[in-house]
Amino acid sequence: xxxxxxxxxxxxxxxxxxxxxxxxxxxSPDMSFLEMLDVLNERLILDGEEPVAFDHDCREGIxxxxxxxxxxxxxGPERATxxxxxxxxxxxxxxxxxxxxxRARPFPVIKDLVVDRxxxxxxxxxxxxxxxxxxxxxxxxxxxxxxxxxxxxxxxxECIGCGACVAACPNGSGxxxxxxxxxxxxxxxxxxxxxxDRVVDxxxxxxxxxxxxxxxxxxxxxxxxxxxxxxxIGMLNRDYLRATAGxxxx
Amino acid sequence: xxxxxxxxxxxxxxxxxxxxxxxIEDRWTTRKFEARLVNPANKRKRTxxxxxxxxxxxxxxxxxxxxxxxxxxxxxxxxxxxxxxxxAQGGINAAKNYRGDGDSVHRLFYDTVKGGDFRSRESNVHxxxxxxxxxxDQCVAQGxxxxxxxxxxxxxxxFGGTQVSRTFYARGQTGQQLLLGAYQALLRQVDxxxxxxxxxxxxxxxxxxxxxxxxxxxxxxxxxxxxxYTADAVVLATGGYGNVFFLSTxxxxxxxxxxxxxxxxxxxxxxxxxTQIHPTCIPVSGDHQSKLTLMSxxxxxxxxxxxxxxxxxxxxxxxxxxxxxxxxxxxIYPSFGNLVPRDIASRAAKNVCDEGRGVGPGGLGVYLxxxxxxxxxxxPAVEAKYGNLFEMYExxxxxxxxxxxxRIYPAVHYTMGGLWVxxxxxxxxxxxxxxxxxxxxxxxxxxxxxxxxxxxxADGYFxxxxxxxxxxxxAPFGEVPAEAVAEAESGVRAQxxxxxxxxxxxxxxxxxxxxxxxxxxxxxxxxxxxGLRKALDLIPALREEFWRxxxxxxxxxxxxxxxxxxxxxxxxxELAELMCVDALHRRESCGGHFRxxxxxxxxxxxxxxDEFGYVAAWEWAGPEALPVLHKEALExxxxxxxQRSYK
Numbered sequence: 001x002x003x004x005x006x007x008x009x010x011x012x013x014x015x016x017x018x019x020x021x022x023x024x025x026x027x028s029p030d031m032s033f034l035e036m037l038d039v040l041n042e043r044l045i046l047d048g049e050e051p052v053a054f055d056h057d058c059r060e061g062i063x064x065x066x067x068x069x070x071x072x073x074x075x076g077p078e079r080a081t082x083x084x085x086x087x088x089x090x091x092x093x094x095x096x097x098x099x100x101x102x103r104a105r106p107f108p109v110i111k112d113l114v115v116d117r118x119x120x121x122x123x124x125x126x127x128x129x130x131x132x133x134x135x136x137x138x139x140x141x142x143x144x145x146x147x148x149x150x151x152x153x154x155x156x157x158e159c160i161g162c163g164a165c166v167a168a169c170p171n172g173s174g175x176x177x178x179x180x181x182x183x184x185x186x187x188x189x190x191x192x193x194x195x196x197d198r199v200v201d202x203x204x205x206x207x208x209x210x211x212x213x214x215x216x217x218x219x220x221x222x223x224x225x226x227x228x229x230x231x232x233i234g235m236l237n238r239d240y241l242r243a244t245a246g247x248x249x250x
Numbered sequence: 251x252x253x254x255x256x257x258x259x260x261x262x263x264x265x266x267x268x269x270x271x272x273x274i275e276d277r278w279t280t281r282k283f284e285a286r287l288v289n290p291a292n293k294r295k296r297t298x299x300x301x302x303x304x305x306x307x308x309x310x311x312x313x314x315x316x317x318x319x320x321x322x323x324x325x326x327x328x329x330x331x332x333x334x335x336x337x338a339q340g341g342i343n344a345a346k347n348y349r350g351d352g353d354s355v356h357r358l359f360y361d362t363v364k365g366g367d368f369r370s371r372e373s374n375v376h377x378x379x380x381x382x383x384x385x386x387d388q389c390v391a392q393g394x395x396x397x398x399x400x401x402x403x404x405x406x407x408x409f410g411g412t413q414v415s416r417t418f419y420a421r422g423q424t425g426q427q428l429l430l431g432a433y434q435a436l437l438r439q440v441d442x443x444x445x446x447x448x449x450x451x452x453x454x455x456x457x458x459x460x461x462x463x464x465x466x467x468x469x470x471x472x473x474x475x476x477x478x479y480t481a482d483a484v485v486l487a488t489g490g491y492g493n494v495f496f497l498s499t500x501x502x503x504x505x506x507x508x509x510x511x512x513x514x515x516x517x518x519x520x521x522x523x524x525t526q527i528h529p530t531c532i533p534v535s536g537d538h539q540s541k542l543t544l545m546s547x548x549x550x551x552x553x554x555x556x557x558x559x560x561x562x563x564x565x566x567x568x569x570x571x572x573x574x575x576x577x578x579x580x581x582i583y584p585s586f587g588n589l590v591p592r593d594i595a596s597r598a599a600k601n602v603c604d605e606g607r608g609v610g611p612g613g614l615g616v617y618l619x620x621x622x623x624x625x626x627x628x629x630p631a632v633e634a635k636y637g638n639l640f641e642m643y644e645x646x647x648x649x650x651x652x653x654x655x656x657r658i659y660p661a662v663h664y665t666m667g668g669l670w671v672x673x674x675x676x677x678x679x680x681x682x683x684x685x686x687x688x689x690x691x692x693x694x695x696x697x698x699x700x701x702x703x704x705x706x707x708a709d710g711y712f713x714x715x716x717x718x719x720x721x722x723x724x725a726p727f728g729e730v731p732a733e734a735v736a737e738a739e740s741g742v743r744a745q746x747x748x749x750x751x752x753x754x755x756x757x758x759x760x761x762x763x764x765x766x767x768x769x770x771x772x773x774x775x776x777x778x779x780x781g782l783r784k785a786l787d788l789i790p791a792l793r794e795e796f797w798r799x800x801x802x803x804x805x806x807x808x809x810x811x812x813x814x815x816x817x818x819x820x821x822x823x824e825l826a827e828l829m830c831v832d833a834l835h836r837r838e839s840c841g842g843h844f845r846x847x848x849x850x851x852x853x854x855x856x857x858x859x860d861e862f863g864y865v866a867a868w869e870w871a872g873p874e875a876l877p878v879l880h881k882e883a884l885e886x887x888x889x890x891x892x893q894r895s896y897k
Contacts, residue, residue, distance in 0.1 A: 012808060028535075028536050028538060029648070030535040030536055030538075030647075030648070031536070031538045032540070032646075034540065035538045035539070035540050036538075038538070038540055038759070039538060042757050042759060042760070044803075045757050045801055045803050045812060046755070046757065046801065048803070049803070050803055050804055051803065051811070051812060053809055053811055055328060056502060057327060057332055057334070057501040057502055057503050058332075058334060058336065058337045058501040058502075059501070059502060059540060059541045059543075060337055060499075060541075060543050060544075061642075062336055062337050062423065062426055063327075063332045063334070063336050063337065063501060064329075064331070064332060064336075065327060065328060065332045078645075081645065085642075085645055085646070087645065087646065087648070089648055110472055110809055111808065111809045114809065116328070117328055117329065118328075118329070118449070120329065121329050121330070121331075121437060121440075121447075121449075124433070124434060124437050125437040125438070125440050125441040126441065128434055128437070129392070129434035129435060129437065129438045130391070130392050130393045130434070131438060132388070132391035132392045132393075132435070133316045134309075134312065134313040134316060134388055134435075134711045134712070134715070135313075135384075135388070135711075135712075136391070137384070137387035137388045137390065137391035138387065138391070139387055140346070140386045140387045140389075140390040140404060141348065141403055141404065143390070144398075144401065144402025144403055145398055145402050146398075146402050147398045147399065147400050147402065150395055150396070150397070150398040150402075151398075153393075153395040154395040154397075154420060154421065154427070157395050157420075157427060157430065158423065158426075160426075161329065161331055184393070184395065185393050188393045188395065190390070190391055190392070190393045191393050
């Protein structure tokens with residue numbers, strides 16, 4: 001396959017940045033999208049140019065490190081698929097492909113396609129955990145968890161923290177990410193003691209970090225490579241209301 | 251031994267790994283009781299550096315911080331949650347015996363010593379089996395969403411050929427869920443101000459003062475700045491070195507640099523040749539391949555492995571009649587069939603491909619066929635059990651495994667070797683502790699399925715908090731002299747400058763691929779005297795070429811991913827050589843190390859306990875000097891060494 005790539009190049013956080021066009025030949029349909037970029041980078045290095053910086057690590061769809069807005073869609077055109085799992089057979093010979101970084105206020109560009117997602121760690125840090133110091137745990141069977149709750153909690157806990165939800169949202173909201181953790185921990189009996197403090201602390205931190213508000217457009221769940229459901233946001237809203245109603249918190 | 255004259259020197263044996271004596275069931279309790287305590291006021295004055303945020307590093311950081319120590323923690327990824335532990339699929343073992351199927355701490359201990367092919371320490375493995383139960387309790391308390399049954403209790407499955415069901419799991423994402431539990435506990439301590447966290451930082455050297463590990467030199471991967479952090483102790487939890495093969499199931503960033511630089515500073519490196527090669531990975535599709543993807547071992551429960559009976563048969567699988575297929579695992583191992591352990595399944599696949607009977611591009615693949623399973627169970631049942639794996643396979647290969655058999659091939663997956671540690675997980679440099687896959691301690695020559703997660707969390711949550719505390723009870727250790735810092739930093743800067751100044755005509759990846767090819771060919775699934783010697787000719791020549799011809803673009807200021815890779819590949823070259831020396835010196839087959847010269851009449855691995863019943867711990871003697879071998883003898887008081895048989 002022969003492709004034309006238009007890639008966002010930005011030499012640092014303060015650089016203005018621009019789309020730059022590259023031609024790549026000899027793309028095999030069996031390549032992953034990132035392998036196609038590897039091939040481009042090998043050529044750029046030998047030509048004495050700076051290779052394109054992009055984040056990636058496990059290349060099997062679970063670490064959440066890869067990103068890229070491909071033709072306007074976070075992680076590209078295929079549903080429930082991270083960029084590293086997207087293969088070139090989904091494109092056609094002669095295609096032009098636009099490749100850009102996540103664009104959202106809380107995710108500043110570091111270089112080219114690499115952005116800073118520390119804001120997600122800060123949301124978890126604000127309360128996305130159960131306080132269970134090591135060594136103090138009762139026997140694992142002391143507290144049964146109904147299977148449907150455990151299964152739903154697992155589905156929310158599948159979030160890989162990639163940030164596609166934020167990149168897809170017209171408001172730059174990180175609510176799907178926040179809500180996935182609120183639901184995961186809120187459905188487990190172990191998570192009950194901190195449930196309402198957790199939701200308030202996480203939402204406040206989310207807002208303070210400059211993420212936008214959620215207006216239920218649903219773009220996030222469409223872009224989510226793990227298919228995290230909008231139900232999570234429903235639960236977050238209910239818990240948040242209950243926590244703050246009547247001045248209970250805040 | 252003529253070989254030692256040319257390849258390595260032999261040093262003093264290691265006399266004591268410092269495990270307490272007495273009955274094996276009491277040793278860990280004894281050690282914990284003997285460990286000195288640090289009073290809370292003094293804990294606040296002590297600082298521990300932890301490199302790595304996977305299961306071992308993350309759990310160690312969270313727990314040491316909870317205890318009141320100051321922790322400074324680093325990871326090269328953009329967040330601690332990305333560490334490669336996240337990709338572990340299968341599960342985590344524990345001796346809970348919730349099934350009442352005869353499991354016990356002793357049985358898990360026994361299985362692990364035997365599975366490691368009698369090349370691990372009994373004391374360590376017993377401790378691991380004891381702690382396994384506490385790990386499950388801890389993870390459940392953190393809210394890890396393990397699979398459950400309708401009664402609300404935890405589900406278990408049998409895994410990796412064991413006869414009991416002791417594996418706890420969270421669908422195919424157990425590593426992810428356990429890591430997120432540790433990550434959340436870690437961030438709770440970051441929020442409490444007990445952990446200073448530095449993501450996108452890479453450790454490039456160890457700072458030693460007065461013979462003790464006292465700090466690390468790191469490069470801030472975003473700003474390019476070289477900085478030194480000092481502390482009272484240093485923990486390395488930096489994972490394995492499977493990427494020396496270039497193609498492996500490891501994440502692209504996984505590397506040996508932190509361990510290797512500690513090795514160059516004096517820490518012994520043990521059993522580097524022990525490599526686990528996993529039989530069920532998706533085959534290479536072309537020269538562009540950047541990594542390999544594991545398909546869960548559970549597929550072998552229902553899939554049947556076969557190749558055409560005759561070499562060079564290029565017909566489509568559906569056109570090959572039943573009596574012209576060779577279901578070779580069922581044929582050679584009638585009692586275990588498709589469920590033989592990983593090393594055996596991998597080698598058998600290699601053998602049939604070497605005979606020219608491999609399938610797919612390049613003939614490097616075998617079929618894993620579900621046609622019989624679909625007929626027996628019906629497609630919906632197969633879908634319910636393996637649907638997500640089938641989807642993943644189709645996404646990567648473009649082939650539908652419900653209609654055509656999957657193609658699989660072995661790939662490097664885990665490394666049992668690593669920095670040598672004593673019972674306290676302390677390396678040969680005082681104050682340097684090593685945890686998880688980065689150490690060599692518990693798996694011997696072969697790791698059993700669902701044991702990596704167990705070991706990482708055992709080390710981090712339960713072992714290090716006791717043993718690091720004992721070490722810190724001896725603090726303070728005095729100021730770190732400025733010269734020690736300056737020396738380490740200038741070494742790091744010099745290497746970076748050298749890499750950037752070569753400006754040659756080959757990329758880092760091209761060298762890494764070529765090195766990986768040599769390692770796979772000569773130090774992979776089957777090793778021979780001749781092949782290893784050839785590798786030991788090729789590797790130094792390629793390394794010399796690397797330092798002459800590599801091209802690293804850009805500069806040291808700011809993000810430079812090619813520069814990061816170049817430093818890691820430079821270390822892989824040195825490690826690769828040591829792996830080949832280790833593999834060559836060990837003229838026996840054991841676990842993941844198969845020497846073609848050492849096999850039974852049936853062609854199976856043949857150990858030589860008299861000659862090689864030891865841990866090989868290697869000392870770095872300098873870039874031009876031969877490595878020095880120190881042997882730690884292994885004794886088996888509780889599990890009698892026997893030959894594994896799966897026929």
